[in-house]
Amino acid sequence: TGCDSTVYYSLTVLQMELRLKVKSNRNTICAGEQVEIDVATLKPADALLSWNHIYSGTSMKAIFTPDEDMTYIVLARNEKAGCEATDTVRIYVRDSPVLTIDTVDQKENRVEYHVEGGTLPYSIILDKKEVGDEAVGELLNSFIGSHILSAKDSTGCVSSQKYDIVPIPITPSGFLTPDGDGVSDRWEIENIDVYGKARVRIYARDGRLIQEYNGYENESG
Numbered sequence: 001t002g003c004d005s006t007v008y009y010s011l012t013v014l015q016m017e018l019r020l021k022v023k024s025n026r027n028t029i030c031a032g033e034q035v036e037i038d039v040a041t042l043k044p045a046d047a048l049l050s051w052n053h054i055y056s057g058t059s060m061k062a063i064f065t066p067d068e069d070m071t072y073i074v075l076a077r078n079e080k081a082g083c084e085a086t087d088t089v090r091i092y093v094r095d096s097p098v099l100t101i102d103t104v105d106q107k108e109n110r111v112e113y114h115v116e117g118g119t120l121p122y123s124i125i126l127d128k129k130e131v132g133d134e135a136v137g138e139l140l141n142s143f144i145g146s147h148i149l150s151a152k153d154s155t156g157c158v159s160s161q162k163y164d165i166v167p168i169p170i171t172p173s174g175f176l177t178p179d180g181d182g183v184s185d186r187w188e189i190e191n192i193d194v195y196g197k198a199r200v201r202i203y204a205r206d207g208r209l210i211q212e213y214n215g216y217e218n219e220s221g
Contacts, residue, residue, distance in 0.1 A: 118153030
């Protein structure tokens with residue numbers, strides 16, 4: 001009929017926004033490695049954050065050690081406006097090789113090892129120097145001291161183990177009674193065979209050099 005009705009109301013617009021962006025330092029890692037996920041953008045800065053997985057660090061920079069491919073979801077909530085925003089990061093986990101040192105024979109200076117898992121082929125690295133590519137092997141004549149043995153697979157994943165080679169003590173016999181009774185008939189040096197290039201000098205009580213051997217062996221000394 002042409003009649004009008006007018007209603008007036010007030011609308012308050014809150015000058016607020018909610019923006020969230022996360023990023024990771026890398027998206028592909030080897031099993032056992034850590035990945036760091038940072039909150040690159042968060043507005044307002046006091047928005048509440050929550051993650052879908054347990055982490056260490058802070059809510060703005062979380063650290064994870066995933067053991068399989070995972071999607072990390074970050075949720076931000078603006079309590080004043082009552083709204084939420086999410087962002088995700090996908091992490092892919094490669095299977096890592098597992099290096100095991102089976103034996104360390106100090107006297108023979110021999111180290112036996114084997115490698116499992118990862119992606120063939122392997123590179124076997126001793127103290128930063130490549131020494132082979134076999135999954136099962138041994139190392140001979142390592143220098144005295146600490147060593148790092150590593151196995152790197154074709155994807156770049158690495159497994160490392162430390163071993164030590166310690167000096168084998170040599171102990172000369174304290175007595176020599178060559179009377180044929182089977183006791184101390186020969187003068188011997190215990191473990192001298194470990195040191196193939198050993199030089200042995202025998203002196204008289206007054207300091208005179210009686211005999212000198214290069215590459216001494218108990219059997220022929």
